[in-house]
Amino acid sequence: MNTALRITVFATALAATFGTAYGVGNAVGTITPQQKGGHTMHHGTSGGHDDMASMPGMTGTPGMRHDAEPGGLEISKDGYTLALNTSQVPAGEKTELSFSVVRDDTGRKVTAYEREHGKELHFIVASRDLTVYRHLHPARAADGTWSTSVDLPRAGGYRVFADFAPKGGESLTLGADLAVAGRYEPTAPPAHSTTAKVDGYEVRLDGTPVAGEPSTLNLTVTKDGRPVRNLQPYLGAYGHLVALRSGDLAYLHVHPTGEPGDGTTTPGPKVSFMVTTPTAGAYRLFFDFQHEGKVRTAAFTVHAGGTTGTHGTGAGEH
Incomplete structure (x- = not known):
């Protein structure tokens, strides 16, 4: 099968795959002792950034917008x-x-x-x-x-x-x-689970997004059954969350409430995010966190504004 045909077959299979929505997600989660000197800048929601600048103790940065559009849909x-x-x-x-x-x-x-x-x-x-x-x-x-x-x-x-x-x-x-x-082989959706496992870590997700409303999602990281209380700052925060809407892959990049060195945020075992999904539907969430000098990613699926079901997997390492 030549490359063009393989890609065409992929596109057809993909359209069928996304006719079925994912259910509620799972997470990665436990946080460790706080390290000083980190700093987080908080984006506005335009272009896919969920805005934390309006929250107590949060400040915006130059050029940030504060509407709630998802990003990445346009070139x-x-x-x-x-x-x-x-x-x-x-x-x-x-x-x-x-x-x-x-x-x-x-x-x-x-x-x-x-x-x-x-x-x-x-x-x-x-x-x-x-x-x-x-x-x-x-x-x-x-x-x-x-x-x-x-x-x-x-x-x-x-x-x-x-x-x-x-x-x-x-x-x-x-x-x-x-x-x-290359040779395309359809991949089955992740198995239903309330947790995601990656490289010996387990992350649990608590909370369900509601379309058009700020929703709190808590991710708790553990390793070998113990809460991780010494997460390390990664890009100025104890965790980063990217949400992609199933189907069109509308993009949201969310940063946690609080930041290293602010006097109140602890490095674990929980990382909290305030997320506003623009529409109801299925979203794939990717949670980046750093521990012992290595960044890892845990993935899970949530359904905003609908019945909750879960699919969680480790999505890889950086």
Whole structure:
């Protein structure tokens, strides 16, 4: 079967797969002793950032917007375009992927960015079936070209998200499609569970999102049956949560309530998030946390505004 046909078969299978919604999710969870010196900047919700700036003790950052749109559904928005230089990569091989953010009015690549959560740009890659997820931090060349290596295990359709704020501008998330060539084999949805396990850790999720309303989700991390009370700051926080809506992969990037060094937030075993899902439906959640010097990702599925069911898996390591 040639590559074009394999991708076509994938797309057909994918459409059938997402005709069925996922149920409620599971989590990763327990937190450890607080480490000082961390700092978290809180995004507005435009472009896929859930806004914490209005909460007590929280402060906004330059260029943040405060509406509640999901991000990543458009390749061009607010005068900027995501130009993906690499549109196809092979499955199961380490490959260099490059892209740039271009100003629509001048056609020039953006070379100046606000630093958010310690980085100028966050880059997410997710498979359309939501079984593969990568949170990457590419390097930028002087001319504005970004590049990163990526190794995607399975063939099929993927979506990439560039999460950034241009210097003096507002936070924005742009998305583009990426094809991964190879033999496509359909993957069954994750098994029902209230917990997610990854690399010897277990994370439990408590709470159910309600569409259009702020909802508290608590993730508790344990290892070998013991609460993890010494989580380490990762990008200025004890955890990060990315939510992707099943079907169109609308993107939300959520940061926890509180931050390392604020005098009240402990490093575990619980990390809390205030999440506002834009619509009812199934969402795949990816929770990044760092412990013993390594970042891990736990994944689970929730259904906003409906009957709760759970599917939890470890989604990999950074």
